[in-house]
Amino acid sequence: MENRLTVIMPPEFEYLPGLFLPDLDRARLVHRAAVMVKRWRSYGYSVFLDAGVHGLTAAQTAKRLEGSAAVLGGPRDAPGARILVEALGCGRPFLSTGDPAEVLGRLEKRVESLATMELPLSGEVHDLSGAFLIGDSPGSFRSEGKALVRTKTGRAASLPAWVKKIHLVDAGDAPPEMKDDELVAFVIPGKNDDPAPWLETCRAMERKKLRLTVEGGGLGLERPAVRRLLEELDPRVGMVLGFREICADPLEEMYAGNSLPDRNAELIENIVP
C-alpha cells in the first residue's frame, strides 16, 4: 500500500447549511481534484480522493487511510487542513497544505513519480457523492458569467431549482442587484472583520431568496410565514457571530474530536485522587 496516494480534503464547515449556499470556491477545488484523480486513475495509478463528505473526524479519517496522503484545501479550509495534518501525524507521508494551485501542481509531480513505479490498479472507486460539479460546458447555471455550475448529488441537490445565477458575495459587499431567479453564495467574514455589513447582506439576500422584495424595495409583509422566517434568523445568526467573537469554532472542534465527554475524560485523568 506504500504507493497508494489519497488526496484528502477537510470537510466544509458550514454553521448555517439550511440558510446559505456552500462555498462555491471550495466546490470548484473539489471538482478540479476529482477530475485530476479520475484522470490519474484512468492511467492505472492507485490514487484516490476523499472530499471530506463522509462525516468522519480527522482522527477517524487518518485511521482509515492507507498509504500516503496529500492534504488539499482552499483558503477557507486552512483550520480544517491544519487539524487534518495534525491527525495524520508525523509517521505518514503527506504533502503540506498551501495555495491550492501550487498543491495541485505538486500532486501532479507526485503522481508522475508514482507512474515510474508501475503501480497496480486496485479497482476501488471513490465515492464522490456530495460534491458539486462545476464544469465549463453550457448549462443552466452561471456564476458571474464565467464558470458554469451544474449539480450532481448530495448537498448540491439542495440548490433550489429556480436558481439560474449565483453571485459570490464577500464581507462588506453591498447586496448585488439580482433577478428573482438568482442567488448568492456567502463568504463569511474573517474574524477581524466587522460582521455588521455581512449580517445586513445576509438579511438582504434572505429577503431575496424568500421572494420578499416587492416593487419599490419594500417587504412583502402579506406573507406572514415568510416574515417569520426572516425574524428567526436573528437568534441563530447571532449565535454564529457570537462564536466568531470569541474565536470559538464548534464545527472545527468536533472535527478535531474535541467532544465534551472526551474532554471530561481528559480532566478526570488529571485529577489526583
Add this chain to the structure above:
Amino acid sequence: MSSKKPYFIVPPPGPLAWLYPELAPLAGSTEWALPAQGTVQVEDGPRGHALWTWLRQASRGSAVEVLEPSLFGDRCFESRMVNGDDRIVHAELTERAAEEAVKRRSLWVLPLQPGSRDLEKALSTVSRDPGLFREAELKPFFATKLNGGQAVETRLLPSWWGIVPGEAWPEEARSLFHELFRLLHPDKVFLYQAFENYALAGIDLYTEGLMGRFRKSSPLFAKKKGQPLVIGVCGTDGSGKSSHVAALKEHLISLGLKVCVHKIYRHGVFHDTVTDLTRQCAGGKNLHLWRLQRVIKAFDSVKYYYSSLEKDLATHDVVLFDRYTFTHYAAGVGRYHHDPFARELLSVFPEPDRIYLLDVPTEEALKRIGNRDERTVDENRYMLSRYRHALLDLGERHEFMVLDATAPFEENRRAILDDAARLARGGAP
C-alpha cells in the same frame, strides 16, 4: 388574568429545525414584539417552554402577563412530527417506503421511542442501503412523547428536545445514533455533534440566542472620567504573571500613583467542589452538572467584584489584575467551546485599558508548573494548549500586548513598565 384578548406567540424554530431546516416552515405564525400591556400566551412544546422562560424575564416589571404554555395544547411542529400530522410522513422503515418518500418528496421523520428497539432496528435497516435513505432525507430524532401521548421525562433542557437522548435511553444510544446520523446526514455530522456538545454541557443555545447573549457583551459600566487605569496581565499557568504584576505595581507606586492588585480568577476557590463535579461527570454521566463548574467560577468573580473590587475602582489611580475576564472566556472555550452566559455575567467588570499577555509554549509552561507542589485539573498539556490558543485568539481581537514569556524577564519587564507608564501619563493604548 387580564381580560384583554391574549397575544399569542409561537416560538421560532429551535435546534431541531436548525438541524433539519426543512421542518421550520411547519411552525405556526409568530409575533415577536411584546405588547405594552396585556396577556401573552405561549405555544406548548419544548421551544415554548424555552420561550416562556425568556418572556417571563423580558416582561419583568411590565404590565404584561405571560401565561404558561401548558394551557394551550400542542401546535408546535415537534408535536406534529410525533403525531404525523400535515405533510409529515411516518412510515415503516423499509427500502420501499424510502423509494416512495423520494418519489413524493415528502418530509419523512423517524421518532425513536425510549424502551423500544427503534434505534437498533433503524441502524440495521439504513446500513443496508444508506444512499437510498439519504436520498429520502429521513430525519431521526428522539421522541419526548410516546405514541400514547405520555411525556418522556428527562433532565434535558427543553429546547434540546429530539437532538440528544435523555436518561430514558440506555447510555450507548448516543453512539448508536451517531452512526445512524452519519449514514443519513454525513454533511451535518459536525453540526449535530456541536449541538450535542452544548446539550450535554447544559447550555441552551436557543434561549441564549433569544436573550441576545451571543452579541458582544459590553461592560455594564462605561468608563467615566476619573476612573482608574485598568490593566490586566494574562497568560496560562506558568507564564510568570505574578512576578510581572508585582514588578509593575512597584514601578507604578514609584511614579506616585495609588495602585492595588486584584485576582478575580481565584484558583483555589471551590477547587474541591469543581473536582468533585468533574468526577461525577466521569464516563459521560451526569453531564448536566458539567456547566456548574464554569458557573461557580464566574459567580465567584462577580461576588469578588462587589465584595472587594468595586470600592478600589473608586479610590485608586491604577487597578492591576493578575488574570482578567479573558481567562474566564478562555476557560469556556477550553471546556466546551463557548460560554455566552459567563460573558454576560462578567460584563460588570470594566473594559481594560491594557492587557499584557505573557505567551509561553505549552511544554515550557508544563516544565515551570512541574516545580510546584500541586496541580489543578487544567494543568495538563491538552488544556494548557487550548487555553493558550484561546488567549492568543482573544489577544488578536482585543489588541492585547503579547509578550514572549520565554524572553529574559528584564526584557519583558521593561516593555511592560514603559507601556504602563505611558498609559498612566494619559497616552492612548
